[in-house]
Amino acid sequence: MNIWKILWGVLRYEFLMQIRRPALWLAFLIFALLDSRGLIGQIDFYKSVSSIHFSTLQWAAFLAVMANWLVPLGVGILIADRLPRDRRTRVEEVLNSLPGALKTRVLGKYLGTLLASLVPSFSLYMVNIVIATWQLNDPGIIPAALLCYVLIILPGMCFIAAFSLALPVVMWVPLYQFLFFGYWFWGNILAPGYGLPTLSGTILTPIGSAIAAGLFGIPTYGGQGPSSVMYGTSSLVALLGIAALVLVALYQFLKFEQARQ
Amino acid sequence: MSFDRLRYELRLLGKSVWLTPLLVVAGLALLLAIANRGVTATTMARSMGASLEMLLPMAAGIVVATIATHDRAIELQLTMPRRYHRTANARLLFIVLWSAAVALLTSILLLAFGHWRLPMQIASWSQPWQFLTWQLTWLSSTLWLVAFGLVLSLLVRSRSASGALIGVFSFFQIVFHGTFDTIALLHPVYLFPLTFAPGVDYWLANRFELLGTAIALLVLAWFLLRRPELLLSQAAGEE
Numbered sequence: 001m002n003i004w005k006i007l008w009g010v011l012r013y014e015f016l017m018q019i020r021r022p023a024l025w026l027a028f029l030i031f032a033l034l035d036s037r038g039l040i041g042q043i044d045f046y047k048s049v050s051s052i053h054f055s056t057l058q059w060a061a062f063l064a065v066m067a068n069w070l071v072p073l074g075v076g077i078l079i080a081d082r083l084p085r086d087r088r089t090r091v092e093e094v095l096n097s098l099p100g101a102l103k104t105r106v107l108g109k110y111l112g113t114l115l116a117s118l119v120p121s122f123s124l125y126m127v128n129i130v131i132a133t134w135q136l137n138d139p140g141i142i143p144a145a146l147l148c149y150v151l152i153i154l155p156g157m158c159f160i161a162a163f164s165l166a167l168p169v170v171m172w173v174p175l176y177q178f179l180f181f182g183y184w185f186w187g188n189i190l191a192p193g194y195g196l197p198t199l200s201g202t203i204l205t206p207i208g209s210a211i212a213a214g215l216f217g218i219p220t221y222g223g224q225g226p227s228s229v230m231y232g233t234s235s236l237v238a239l240l241g242i243a244a245l246v247l248v249a250l251y252q253f254l255k256f257e258q259a260r261q
Numbered sequence: 262m263s264f265d266r267l268r269y270e271l272r273l274l275g276k277s278v279w280l281t282p283l284l285v286v287a288g289l290a291l292l293l294a295i296a297n298r299g300v301t302a303t304t305m306a307r308s309m310g311a312s313l314e315m316l317l318p319m320a321a322g323i324v325v326a327t328i329a330t331h332d333r334a335i336e337l338q339l340t341m342p343r344r345y346h347r348t349a350n351a352r353l354l355f356i357v358l359w360s361a362a363v364a365l366l367t368s369i370l371l372l373a374f375g376h377w378r379l380p381m382q383i384a385s386w387s388q389p390w391q392f393l394t395w396q397l398t399w400l401s402s403t404l405w406l407v408a409f410g411l412v413l414s415l416l417v418r419s420r421s422a423s424g425a426l427i428g429v430f431s432f433f434q435i436v437f438h439g440t441f442d443t444i445a446l447l448h449p450v451y452l453f454p455l456t457f458a459p460g461v462d463y464w465l466a467n468r469f470e471l472l473g474t475a476i477a478l479l480v481l482a483w484f485l486l487r488r489p490e491l492l493l494s495q496a497a498g499e500e
Binding site: 021030038041069184185189 | 277281284285316319320323324326327328417418419420421422424425426428429430431432433435436437440
């Protein structure tokens with residue numbers, strides 16, 4: 001069978017299975033309430049600081065990082081149970097007996113669940129952008145926000161989705177969920193000067209603060225280090241590169257497990 | 262409950278449930294000890310206090326949301342004379358008691374090593390009352406998040422979404438702790454005052470308010486657990 005047809009088939013079914021989960025929409029509805037509340041307060045605060053003068057693109061980049069502080073948690077956690085669920089419902093054995101190659105299935109599952117989880121996430125982002133456009137009275141933010149979504153939010157989402165798909169294969173799902181929350185705070189929001197060594201402020205920040213600081217020159221969570229285009233680009237490339245490596249490692253692990261059976 | 266049944270339930274819960282609280286507390290302590298880059302006594306006390314006030318309760322809440330209402334043989338058990346709510350309550354009790362044991366032991370060690378972050382309200386109290394009252398730091402947050410997790414898992418009928426909501430609610434409180442501190446209406450649901458505002462004058466009231474709302478949530482969960490249709494049906498995609 002054509003590899004692209006298999007990939008499309010897996011992607012389509014994974015997408016539909018994920019997007020039809022009422023839990024996904026319910027979780028994001030509650031996120032929307034929390035996220036919008038936080039965003040309005042932050043915009044008011046930054047508007048009131050007289051020393052900060054953001055351009056439209058910088059406002060959009062700032063909003064992208066702000067919108068990203070909570071949403072990846074939902075995306076990561078709702079992707080985390082996808083592979084363990086295949087095992088629990090005994091679908092894995094059936095899938096293993098089918099001709100589709102394992103790597104195509106892993107890639108299809110990754111893309112399908114990620115794209116489906118991004119639908120409510122993007123909807124929530126656009127709600128926030130509309131609120132911000134109204135608050136800042138600047139319609140130019142909408143096209144800039146779309147660009148920032150691709151450059152700032154998507155690389156981080158690819159990064160956390162890869163880990164969320166892979167790690168629960170070797171880890172109890174609730175433990176992964178808890179560690180993921182801990183990691184998100186420690187590695188993205190905790191100030192680098194607090195005392196604990198942290199990934200916050202480095203290029204490995206999926207919240208997008210390094211990309212926003214490097215490419216758009218805005219101060220963000222722990223946005224330390226050289227704010228150059230190279231800094232932002234290296235963060236973007238590192239996040240996508242690590243996501244790809246994690247998927248390769250997941251494929252190799254599943255292949256090894258299959259061979260052992 | 263017979264001893265055999267107790268032993269069976271403990272085995273059913275599995276190692277992961279027992280190791281999670283230990284991993285949470287010991288993991289952070291180890292990180293602080295190994296990666297000691299300018300960690301002062303104050304930040305050490307604050308971080309370890311936070312592990313009991315925030316991390317341990319969050320872990321307990323997520324674990325309860327995941328396992329208390331889920332059983333592979335639930336259909337079989339619902340046909341038995343013994344009601345399922347007793348099983349769920351027993352599991353809940355085990356998780357809370359184990360978290361409590363870990364928290365109590367850790368707080369004794371913190372007191373012994375002098376990494377003791379005190380709420381201003383009880384700073385002048387004499388021992389043992391100060392030590393005993395301090396235990397409300399983890400007890401109120403744990404009971405509240407555990408009760409919240411149980412109710413969520415019964416109403417949302419999705420383990421992942423319940424875990425996500427518990428985590429996000431706690432995370433929201435961590436990031437916007439200032440809002441919870443300044444708005445008096447939010448004090449009854451402010452879970453982590455010791456970590457972010459030890460000097461507040463409502464610490465004790467807040468701890469008892471949390472206990473009160475936790476009991477109300479547990480009563481609600483007790484009624485929900487008696488409805489088999491909530492236990493048997495999972496939301497679509499959450500099997």
